[in-house]
Amino acid sequence: MYRFLATLTSLFMALFMPLCMAVAFCPFANAQDYQPQASAADRALARAIFKELIEINTTDMPQGNVTTATAAMERRFLDAGFSPEDVHLLGPDERKKNLVVRFRAVGTPAEKPVLFLCHMDVVQALRSDWSTDPFQFVEKDGYFYGRGTQDMKDSDAALVETFLHLRREGYKPHRDLILALTADEEGGKFNGADWLVREHRDLVDAAFVVNPDAGGIELEHGRPLVAEVEATEKLYADYQLTATNRGGHSSLPRPDNAIYELTASLDRLAAYAFPIELNEVTRTYFANLAAQETGTTAADMRAILATPLDTAAAGRLSAEPAFNARLRTTCVATRLSGGHANNALPQTAQAIVNCRIMPGHSPEEIRKQLISIFGDPQLNVEYFSSLGDISATAPDRKAIVPPAPIEEVWGPLTTLTQAIWPGLPVTPVMETGASDSIYFAQAGIPSYGFSAIALERDDVRAHGRDERLPLDSYWKSLDFWYAFAKKLGGD
Ligand SMILES: [Zn+2]
Numbered sequence: 001m002y003r004f005l006a007t008l009t010s011l012f013m014a015l016f017m018p019l020c021m022a023v024a025f026c027p028f029a030n031a032q033d034y035q036p037q038a039s040a041a042d043r044a045l046a047r048a049i050f051k052e053l054i055e056i057n058t059t060d061m062p063q064g065n066v067t068t069a070t071a072a073m074e075r076r077f078l079d080a081g082f083s084p085e086d087v088h089l090l091g092p093d094e095r096k097k098n099l100v101v102r103f104r105a106v107g108t109p110a111e112k113p114v115l116f117l118c119h120m121d122v123v124q125a126l127r128s129d130w131s132t133d134p135f136q137f138v139e140k141d142g143y144f145y146g147r148g149t150q151d152m153k154d155s156d157a158a159l160v161e162t163f164l165h166l167r168r169e170g171y172k173p174h175r176d177l178i179l180a181l182t183a184d185e186e187g188g189k190f191n192g193a194d195w196l197v198r199e200h201r202d203l204v205d206a207a208f209v210v211n212p213d214a215g216g217i218e219l220e221h222g223r224p225l226v227a228e229v230e231a232t233e234k235l236y237a238d239y240q241l242t243a244t245n246r247g248g249h250s251s252l253p254r255p256d257n258a259i260y261e262l263t264a265s266l267d268r269l270a271a272y273a274f275p276i277e278l279n280e281v282t283r284t285y286f287a288n289l290a291a292q293e294t295g296t297t298a299a300d301m302r303a304i305l306a307t308p309l310d311t312a313a314a315g316r317l318s319a320e321p322a323f324n325a326r327l328r329t330t331c332v333a334t335r336l337s338g339g340h341a342n343n344a345l346p347q348t349a350q351a352i353v354n355c356r357i358m359p360g361h362s363p364e365e366i367r368k369q370l371i372s373i374f375g376d377p378q379l380n381v382e383y384f385s386s387l388g389d390i391s392a393t394a395p396d397r398k399a400i401v402p403p404a405p406i407e408e409v410w411g412p413l414t415t416l417t418q419a420i421w422p423g424l425p426v427t428p429v430m431e432t433g434a435s436d437s438i439y440f441a442q443a444g445i446p447s448y449g450f451s452a453i454a455l456e457r458d459d460v461r462a463h464g465r466d467e468r469l470p471l472d473s474y475w476k477s478l479d480f481w482y483a484f485a486k487k488l489g490g491d
Contacts, residue, residue, distance in 0.1 A: 034420050036475035038482065042165055046478050049076070050157035051137035054146035059124045060188035067091070069120050070099035070181050073160055077101050080164050088203060091192060096183035098192035100203045103163055103177040103489070113176035114488045115206035117193060117436060117447070118156045119185030119213060122148040123463045131466050143468040151462035154469050154477065155212035155451055156181060162481040166489075173489030180204055185213065185436050186463075189387060193436035197443050208409060209440045210488075214431055214449025217421055219456045224421040229413065230449025231281040231428035232402035233438055234329075234356040237363035237394060238384040239370060241265065243338075247347035254345065259338045262349040265374040266333050269353065272373050274329040276314050277358050278304070280404040281428045282326050288427040325432040329366060331355040352384060356432055359441070360401040363394035399441045402430075409448050412487035419483075420476050421454070452480035 038046070056069040067089075074089045077099075086104055091097035099120075102113070125134035125147040132138045134147040148154075159179055166173075180203075182192025196204045214230035243262040248254065278286075283305055290301035296316065303313035304327075318324040331353050338349030357366050363383060371381050383394035405428050414426045431437075437447035454473045461467040 034422070034476070036472075037479045038165075038475065042161065043475060043478070045164065046157060046161040046474070049073075049160050050144065050149075050153060050474070053120070053153040053157055054137040054144075054148055055135055057135050058121045058148070058183075060121060060184065060186065061124055064121070064124075065095045066120050066183040066192075067095050067097040070097050070183075073101075073181060074099050076160065076164065080167050082167065088200075090200070091183060091190060092195055092199075093183075093190045096188065096190035096192065098183055098196060099179075099181040100196065100200070101163060101179045101181075102203075103166065103171075103173060103179075105174055105176050105489075106172045109175040111175040112205065112207035113178050115178045115180060115204055115209045115440075115445075116159050116485075117180050117182065117209050117211040117213075117440070118152060118159055119183070119192070119436060120153070120156055120181045121183055121186050121188065122151065122153070123186050125465070125467070129465045134467070139471070142471055144471060144474065145466060145468045147467055149467050149469040150453070150455065150460070151467070152213050152451070154453060154474055155481075158452075158474070158478045158481050159212070159485075161478065162485050165482060166485060171486065171489070173486075175207075175489060177485060177489050178204065178206060182436065191436070191439075194439045197439045201443070206440075206445055208406065209437060209445055209447035210409070210484075211435060211437045211447055211449045212451045212453075213435045214437070214451065215429070216451035217417070217424065217454035219454050221456075224424045224454060225457070227417045227421065227424050227426040227450075228429045229405070229410075229426060230431045230435070230437065231405050231446075232279065232359050232441065233399070233431035233434055233449075234325075234358060235361070235363065235399045235438065236386075236434040237355045237357055237366060238386075239331075239353045239355065239367060239394070240382045240384045240390055241351045241353060241374075242380040242382070243349045243376075243378065244380075245345070245347055248345040250343045250345055258346040258349040261376065261378065262336075262338065262351055265376050265379050266351060266353075268373055268375065269331060269333065269370070273318070274331070274358075274369075276304070276309060276311075276318075276327050277329075277360070278309075278327070279359060279401050279430070281402045281430050284404070284428050285326065285430065288425065292425075322432075325356065326430055329355060329358045329361065331366070331370065357399075359399040359430075362396045362398040364396050365398070367394045397442050399438060400444055402441075403446065405448070406446065408488070412484060413448070413450060416480055416483050416487065417452070420480060452477040452484075 057064045058066045058069050077087045086102040088100045132145045138145040184191045215228045217227045218225045243258040245258040286301045290298045300313035300317050303310035333351050334354045335352040339346035383391045440447045
């Protein structure tokens with residue numbers, strides 16, 4: 001479907017581009033020409049909510065508390081007239097409560113709800129590292145500064161304001177719109193998205209999820225380059241490798257010591273390439289990218305989309321880590337330890353191998369595959385969970401292979417993005433990292449990651465120092481969410 005839309009867009013551009021040069025009217029005017037639509041009152045409210053959230057520390061540290069932030073938002077929804085039955089503050093820990101708000105449809109909706117998924121926690125930030133106080137909302141030189149201004153209190157605030165705005169104007173959606181503000185995406189023991197899917201599926205069950213914690217508009221010196229939408233993601237898994245040996249005196253070396261045994265296995269892993277796999281999302285991604293690339297790279301991208309797969313072309317593309325990561329499961333050794341004395345043969349050696357698994361495979365399937373790659377029955381390969389627990393086997397849950405992006409999301413997302421950033425290509429991507437979308441993907445609910453935030457490609461400061469957001473990006477995202485929520489809910 002995307003390809004069809006892209007064709008329409010090019011056709012439209014071909015028709016209007018000559019006009020652009022000749023007359024004042026031009027549908028593809030510079031993106032700077034777009035004027036934010038939200039009223040001064042809505043912008044003031046969006047700013048106040050943003051400030052309130054930035055100034056509540058929601059790190060997974062002793063001084064952090066997610067519930068303070070979710071409870072503050074709960075108060076705003078109740079004050080605005082949302083029914084207490086539609087506002088739920090809940091979680092497995094006093095400091096890690098999630099807020100789930102339902103904007104109820106009129107009558108009995110024919111379609112399942114839409115869920116907007118936003119995490120409320122942030123990564124730790126130290127005052128001594130920053131130019132400003134990370135937990136103070138500072139406006140300076142056209143930017144909002146503070147921890148979470150990019151990741152992702154900007155979108156949390158914009159969506160809270162959007163729901164309040166829609167409520168105030170008496171909007172009546174034809175399906176339920178749900179907003180979930182959750183804990184522990186960045187770390188901690190109480191991941192809210194995971195918990196809600198497992199324990200309160202009824203509250204968050206949806207036709208699809210929109211997660212502003214991914215994707216967005218990439219700018220280069222103010223010029224919008226591309227809008228990326230995360231339509232699937234790889235699965236994260238760590239494995240602990242342990243080689244053990246009887247050891248001995250280092251003056252009498254033997255090749256069968258624990259370190260040599262371990263490094264021989266790691267060498268086999270380094271030489272191994274997992275099979276190439278494409279899905280509907282990566283196919284569309286490479287097809288779109290091929291249109292922008294030139295020469296061999298463009299030709300190779302087209303060649304890997306053909307049947308049968310052109311293995312030479314895939315090999316050339318795999319030399320680029322960013323392409324390789326989108327073509328196959330990858331595993332790499334990230335930590336190493338071993339031995340107990342300078343003058344003794346090592347009795348124990350350990351390594352951590354980190355894998356990023358293609359949708360359709362489980363961590364346990366990859367554990368078994370690693371064992372066969374290592375080909376060493378003496379080497380113990382265990383699963384190392386995100387909480388640090390070691391187990392003999394890994395989870396069997398796999399991320400579902402994504403369908404082609406669905407039109408009811410893709411259509412309005414593209415149209416509205418291009419209304420704000422005229423002519424901008426919109427492309428689905430497979431995230432090689434991980435977000436909370438994975439819990440919904442595993443439950444069979446498709447998830448789309450899009451922040452509607454425009455950032456310079458060299459000014460991504462999420463998790464870093466002096467995190468900041470251009471005011472202009474914030475106001476545009478506010479317009480996007482308002483219009484997008486209405487499109488999804490039926491206007
Ligand atoms: Zn995030």
